[in-house]
Amino acid sequence: MDLHRISACTYPIRERDLDYTFGLLSTVGFRCVDLWGGPPNYDNDAAVCDPQTLRQRAERYGLRLANLGTYAGRGLLQVGAEAEMAQMRGAIDQAAAVGARTIRVCPGHAEDEALIEPLIPFMRASAAYAAQRQVRLGMENHSGSLAGIPELCQRLVEAVDSPWFGVLYEPANLLAAGVDYRQAYELFRGHVVHCHVKDGRWVNGRFIGTMLGAGDVDVSWLVRTLEADGYDGYYALEYEIERLVPIESGLPAWLARFQAM
Numbered sequence: 001m002d003l004h005r006i007s008a009c010t011y012p013i014r015e016r017d018l019d020y021t022f023g024l025l026s027t028v029g030f031r032c033v034d035l036w037g038g039p040p041n042y043d044n045d046a047a048v049c050d051p052q053t054l055r056q057r058a059e060r061y062g063l064r065l066a067n068l069g070t071y072a073g074r075g076l077l078q079v080g081a082e083a084e085m086a087q088m089r090g091a092i093d094q095a096a097a098v099g100a101r102t103i104r105v106c107p108g109h110a111e112d113e114a115l116i117e118p119l120i121p122f123m124r125a126s127a128a129y130a131a132q133r134q135v136r137l138g139m140e141n142h143s144g145s146l147a148g149i150p151e152l153c154q155r156l157v158e159a160v161d162s163p164w165f166g167v168l169y170e171p172a173n174l175l176a177a178g179v180d181y182r183q184a185y186e187l188f189r190g191h192v193v194h195c196h197v198k199d200g201r202w203v204n205g206r207f208i209g210t211m212l213g214a215g216d217v218d219v220s221w222l223v224r225t226l227e228a229d230g231y232d233g234y235y236a237l238e239y240e241i242e243r244l245v246p247i248e249s250g251l252p253a254w255l256a257r258f259q260a261m
Contacts, residue, residue, distance in 0.1 A: 001223070001259060007032035007066040007236040008255075009196065012247055014038060018054075022061040028252045033058060034196075034236040037069040037091075037104070044070055044090040051097035058098075065098045066234045067138075067194055073122065074106035074145075077115070081122050088126045096133040101233060102194040104168055105137045107146050107156060115146055120159045127162035136193040136233075138168030141184065143177055150174070150184040157191045166191035169226075170238075171217050172198045176207040181217070185225065192231055197222065197258065198238040209241040212254045213261070220261045 008025050014036045021041070025033055035042055035054075043049040058065055070091035076084045088105070095103045105126070108115045123137070130137050139147035139156075146152040147167070157166055167188045171181035173196075185192075199215035200207055212219065223235065237258060239251050 001235070003029065003031045005032075005234055006030065006255065006258065007034045007234045008251065009034040009036065009069075009236050009238040010041070011036045011069070012239050012242045014041070017041070018057055022058055022063055024248065024251075026061040026063055029255055031063060032066040032234060033063050034067040034069065034234075034238075035065055037071050042068065042070075044072060044087050044094060046090065046094060046097070049094070051094050055098040065100045067102045067104065067236060068095050068098070068100050069104045070094070072103065072105050073119075073126070074109045076108050076118065076122055078109075081118075085122070085125065089129055092126075092130050092133050092135050092137075095135045100135065102136040102138050102168070104140055104194075107139050107153075109145060111144065111146055111149055111152075113146065113152055116152065116156050116159070119156055123156065123160045123165055124162065127160055127165040130164040131162070135164070137165045138193040139166075140168040140196065141170045141173045141179075143173070148173065148177055148179075150179060150187045154187040154191075157188075166193040168192075168194045168196065170196040170198075171222060172196075172200050172209075172215070172238075175217060176200060182221070189229060192226065192229075192233070194233050194236070195222070195226065195231070196236050196238045198240055209244070211241065211245065211250065212237070212257045219258065223261065 072088040072091040174181040201215040
């Protein structure tokens, strides 16, 4: 696969400075980055995190920013629609300024079906603004929000009804939650705007992360299925086993493995 469609998430090295992060990813062979949305390296406020400076810093290492993990939408019920929309617009503007295709958004912060009704007008307005800025909004299948429950996630996506709002598909998160990630994909088909890739398996009642290819996520199926359905976005390798294998040695192995698949 073209390296320009393979990205690396910075979450496991989120506390390191960007020169270390960008330098590592560039040396490994990546051309694209999924930047985790938190200090010390990122903020949705351009006055705190200047997007031009951020973009230029990445470009010095031969990298482009593919996705921003902004978490916009997470505080909707806590701070209200107006305040959270300011976060959302800031995140979308940041993405447009740095050239990112997508941002990670959150459908509130609870696995509660009752959230769907207030989320619909909020996400419709967010998607309309995102369309103006040519940025896609993706909800990650993650526990802690209704996006981790495929049926509720599908209901919200279909209610918002915008090509600029969809799913950040993450099979390993679904597997860890006891959800069949293939069946979940059938609900998301046509609505996937971004994809995270990692691996893991259940051992003695506990889900553990593994090296890519050593777990129960069929990565070849993942790529084959998305490509057949016309997906043209990024595949972001999400290396979250840094305590088992240092990222400096493990991430190059992941990239080689993914390309071989």
